[in-house]
Amino acid sequence: MAEVLEKEVVEEKVEKKASEPLFSKKNRKLISDPFNDNNPITVQVLGICSALAITVKLYPAIVMAISVMFVVAAGNVIISIMRNLIPNRIRIIVQLVVVAALVVLVDQVLKAFVYDISKELSVFVGLIITNCIIMGRLEAFALGNTPWKSFLDGLGNAFGYGVILIIVAFFRELFGSGELLGMRIIPDSWYIANGGFYSNNGFMLLPPMALITVGIIIWVQRSRNTKLIEE
Amino acid sequence: MKALHNFIESKLKPPFDEGGKLHKYWPVYDGLYTFLFVPGHTAHSGAHIRDGIDLKRTMNTVIMALVPTLLFGMWNVGYQHYGALGIDATFFEQFLFGAIKVLPMVVVSYGVGLGIEFLFCVIKGHSIEEGFLVTGMLIPLIMPVDLPLWMLALSTAFAVVIGKEVFGGTGMNIFNPALLARAFAFFAYPSFMSGDSVWINTSVKEGQAVVDGFSGATALGDLATTGATNYSPLEMFLGTIPGSVGETSVLLILLGAGLLIFTGIGSWKIMLSAVVGGTVMGLIFNTFAPYALSPEQQAFMAVPFWQQLMLGGFAFGVVYMATDPVSGSQTDTGKWIYGFLIGFLAIMIRVFNPAYPEGVMLAILFMNTMAPLIDHYVIQANIKKRKKRAELKTAGA
Numbered sequence: 001m002a003e004v005l006e007k008e009v010v011e012e013k014v015e016k017k018a019s020e021p022l023f024s025k026k027n028r029k030l031i032s033d034p035f036n037d038n039n040p041i042t043v044q045v046l047g048i049c050s051a052l053a054i055t056v057k058l059y060p061a062i063v064m065a066i067s068v069m070f071v072v073a074a075g076n077v078i079i080s081i082m083r084n085l086i087p088n089r090i091r092i093i094v095q096l097v098v099v100a101a102l103v104v105l106v107d108q109v110l111k112a113f114v115y116d117i118s119k120e121l122s123v124f125v126g127l128i129i130t131n132c133i134i135m136g137r138l139e140a141f142a143l144g145n146t147p148w149k150s151f152l153d154g155l156g157n158a159f160g161y162g163v164i165l166i167i168v169a170f171f172r173e174l175f176g177s178g179e180l181l182g183m184r185i186i187p188d189s190w191y192i193a194n195g196g197f198y199s200n201n202g203f204m205l206l207p208p209m210a211l212i213t214v215g216i217i218i219w220v221q222r223s224r225n226t227k228l229i230e231e
Numbered sequence: 232m233k234a235l236h237n238f239i240e241s242k243l244k245p246p247f248d249e250g251g252k253l254h255k256y257w258p259v260y261d262g263l264y265t266f267l268f269v270p271g272h273t274a275h276s277g278a279h280i281r282d283g284i285d286l287k288r289t290m291n292t293v294i295m296a297l298v299p300t301l302l303f304g305m306w307n308v309g310y311q312h313y314g315a316l317g318i319d320a321t322f323f324e325q326f327l328f329g330a331i332k333v334l335p336m337v338v339v340s341y342g343v344g345l346g347i348e349f350l351f352c353v354i355k356g357h358s359i360e361e362g363f364l365v366t367g368m369l370i371p372l373i374m375p376v377d378l379p380l381w382m383l384a385l386s387t388a389f390a391v392v393i394g395k396e397v398f399g400g401t402g403m404n405i406f407n408p409a410l411l412a413r414a415f416a417f418f419a420y421p422s423f424m425s426g427d428s429v430w431i432n433t434s435v436k437e438g439q440a441v442v443d444g445f446s447g448a449t450a451l452g453d454l455a456t457t458g459a460t461n462y463s464p465l466e467m468f469l470g471t472i473p474g475s476v477g478e479t480s481v482l483l484i485l486l487g488a489g490l491l492i493f494t495g496i497g498s499w500k501i502m503l504s505a506v507v508g509g510t511v512m513g514l515i516f517n518t519f520a521p522y523a524l525s526p527e528q529q530a531f532m533a534v535p536f537w538q539q540l541m542l543g544g545f546a547f548g549v550v551y552m553a554t555d556p557v558s559g560s561q562t563d564t565g566k567w568i569y570g571f572l573i574g575f576l577a578i579m580i581r582v583f584n585p586a587y588p589e590g591v592m593l594a595i596l597f598m599n600t601m602a603p604l605i606d607h608y609v610i611q612a613n614i615k616k617r618k619k620r621a622e623l624k625t626a627g628a
Contacts (some may be wrong), residue, residue, distance in 0.1 A: 197379060203419035212393060219397065 008226050021036040030119040034160030036225060041164040042218045046132040051165055052210040054124050058181050061169035063117050065162030067106045072134050076154035103128045119156045133161055168213045176204030258352035262359030274359050283597040290364040292496050296487035301485050303331035304476035309474050311431040320519060321383035332432055335475055336371035339380050343387045351396050360561050362401030369409035372477025375429040381422050386412040406599045407555045410592055415572040430473035449474045451543035458530025467541040478547040488550040497554040501570035508574025513539045516582055532584055539578050548591035558599040562609040569605055573598045
């Protein structure tokens, strides 16, 4: 893995050229790639822990997605600006300090403005530090690219991560609690307690079902995008 | 028979042949055809000794072994229902009531499962595998009678798609699909799969009422919560107790086990070692009962080991699920270890965690995961042993 990453860094360095339009084709690809061909969760299988832990309800998942988006994008930009100053040997420590600072920032903002959600996300906000996607993007991209490109890359990957998070949370909240964003979707009169036939699926609230849901997303994605299928 | 065969060959087959209009649905035709007749294809190379036994006959034998428990289950559903309402009903009435309740479960289970299986065969273009025949029969037998049918359908669909098709269909599954269906229902709809109110159908008509002091708890549920039950060991053995549809009668399960062992389809090694494992754990609990943490647990631990073996789904799981040739161990030594640990863990989970009295299900699913590992080590040990022997020989010579 490390070799591959370094190679990517080298290649990107060579490609660096003079002025390039802000949204050139290559730059647009930085944003669009992580949605499908290079999705951090379904293709690279990174960031699974948080995808399992905070997708019981849609709202926390959205907050988490936004938090990660901020951390990745800002972290990428900062590291990219400093990339020529960071001694190679201690780069991981430097990256960690930057990410940790950003995560503390996010944590404080969440505590100040959406305290309930912050409590619900509990340790998982702090654990954004260990989210493989962030370190992966810093190592693989920001260290060898200009700030603008790194920003786009961070944004793209966070979007790719957030989309999966939101899809999983959508199904888990809909079938697990019959609600979306706390609003009742499945009518009360359907429930067995009220003389109906329906009952919430308790399995959806348990982490294994999040894993299975991610698995199903991977399945659907690969059957549509056949170049992802390994030999 | 001949006339039927001719009719199928001349009238029904052509559209499904290569180039025919319905060729896409060849797997469906093939699957139904081989139900009626022996498939016409022969081996192409080498010498083969062909046995009459194939997957379909294996499955049919297991189904035959299941029929007694199914019929008994139907009667028991009616027996428990009328017992709960305090109505004297004839044998026939009891059976009829049960049949009306249980048959839809069988139909739904088969309908959903086979439907999905056919769908996948048509999409993937391979012939239909018969793996679901047994699963479809097992699923209604291990569910409580009051489970809503759509939950049964959903569990079946989950088991077939996630448990089997994603791994590549029959013969490739890691877990026993029927148990997976039960596990899904158990975790998804716990209030319909456990507790005191789901095991006996207490739907009342005009002028009927449930008798005073009625408790719908199973013998196992009673023991797990209070440490005592009103059901006698003889009732547990005969199966006139509440429980999942087919799991109650140890007597008839033993009958089925006899058929499976006689025909060589179920592994007696697994069954025996599971019973030994359960016995060992039961004896350990009996010995250490005085040191239990709570009086309820003490009473549960003190239940004689031979009663533990007759409670809940232990007998059913060991005979029909643990012996599943796909998800179980393949090596002979592995079967002993696999079976032993199933029995051992089943009793352990059941006693130590009253929230999951159905320890058998969890034990078998857990050991399904471990089976390839056991096989791996058994094979490695054998390789090592033979290598050593070969080295000794060459050294001696």
